[in-house]
Amino acid sequence: MTSALAPAPSKLAAERKKSSERGRRLGSRGGNIAAGIAAWAIGILFVFPVFFMVLTSLHSEVNASTNPPSFFAPLTLDGYREFFGASSGASPWPPLINSATASIISTILVILLAIPAAYALSVKPIKKWTDAMFFFLSTKMLPAVAGLLPLYIIARYLGLLDNINYLLILYTAMNLPIAVWMMRSFLADIPVELFEAAAIDGAGLIRTLRSIIVPIISPGIAATALICFIFAWNELLLANTLTSVIAGTAPVFLTSFVTSQGLFLAKVCAAATIVSLPVIIAGFAAQDKLVQGLSLGAVK
């Protein structure tokens, strides 16, 4: 461009600029390759224990307990057979079903309570809606041990110890604040005009919820549900305190799984893999919204 006016120096400058740009681009490409190698190395380091868990679960007990580890030993499903009670006869199904019951029903309750609440906090906000939001958030900061003892005593006197329904009610309370925060952040993204149009057409609260809100935010509902499911499935402290033989959940079952008799590493790895499987599936399904859920909707 300016080269027409003063050809010689600007040409030089242009060339120098070009070469420096090329240098920078090359440099950054080289940097990206180095970053890529470092990232791969760190990624493999972090995922390796999980890979090792799955690999060990597929080895025989003898091959699982060698030093150095036999990475290339033949694969077998014996660990999984043992987990499902092939020789001990102890079935893992009751705790798995208890976990599924507590996680799924509490998640449904959470969503049913959170959607109307989020509606009252964003679409037609009550006065002081921010106070209500921060009240919900503050309950999330109350550690479970803060209420553990009264919850235990209440259960003991009302005969609710070892009762899965009691546990699932508590899980609902545990996850409700997260769900309210997430749902509000999804609802706040819906354009106001939609609600105005619905109001003009005479739609009430239920109708608006069913015909407008739920269809639009269903991906958000799914992500919220998956995250609540994960937290409920993972929970140990309440489950360990309040349940035992009948209503024990999968994490409780896992803690009592290790016996000191004989070799058990493949069996333990199989158990850890099976119990983690629902969480891995739910986590990858919710991957895009995982951060939003974990940060209570603060990060998008």
Next chain:
Amino acid sequence: MATTTATPLDTKAEAKAAKKKEPKPSFNERWLDKKGWIRRFPLLPALVFTIILTQIPFVATIIISFMNWEAQNPTEIAFGTLDNYVQVFTDPALRSSVFFTIVLTVTVVLVSLALGLGISLLLNRKFFGRGAVRTMMITPFLIVPVAAALLWKHAIYNPVYGLLNGLLTLVGAEAQPDWITEFPRLAIEVQLIWYWTPFMTLILLAGLQSRPGDILEAANVDGASAWQTFRFITMPHMRRYLELGGLLGSIYVIQTFDTVFVMTAGSLGTANLPFTVYETLYSAQNYGLASAQGVVVVIFSIAIATFLLRTVSTLFEES
């Protein structure tokens, strides 16, 4: 609530202006106003549910913490004592658990935050298989905590056939340490750092990707070096995300129970407060003391929470 005519998603300024114009309704008017209740109604189930299940037990915990109540001596239940609190801070075992809770939380949060920042900076660059590495980085966080603790205890730290000593044998090292016995606290910290670094990475990566593109471009055009861009654009932007990750992480890590319960069962000086509360309640059946311990955990949490609330509210007002 007589002023419900304002459209719902008004900006704050407008809402304030509207507030000034309207005469203030009396208490009765506000509480009996039908429209206000129609608005509040959808919130009530969730609100009442949360209050009953979180606030009431907590109040009960506070009351019981001032009681002399051991399940074995039901006749000696009495109210009005500070013994439980005195015991929390004077009993050496309990003091050690208060101390370890702080050390554990600070170590795990700071290290995983630093690792998370480094890894998110790497993941923010373009390279082959970025999606795959991101997926690998998330995976530790998707292992059920109890399962993760079992995995580390038996498959990795075990002195005879664990992965660490197996790798030591492979490289020809003679040493075969018993990791959990020799370094109990470190063993727990490393396992938790492995679990929480993915969480920090995810939050910080989201923060990096929300940097305004035009400013980065402008810095590039102006010839800012990579270090200058990092120091003057990335870090100020990331500050709140670092705070958010650190504070949320602290809230979760301070509540750690699974790892301690599975890995050491609180022995070797690794009993933190949540584990101690559980044990006091479950094994010792000393309800008053367990409650006082619970209250102490809450006081720590409130200190963190105050900062967290401030950070969240700045992010919240922005969006």
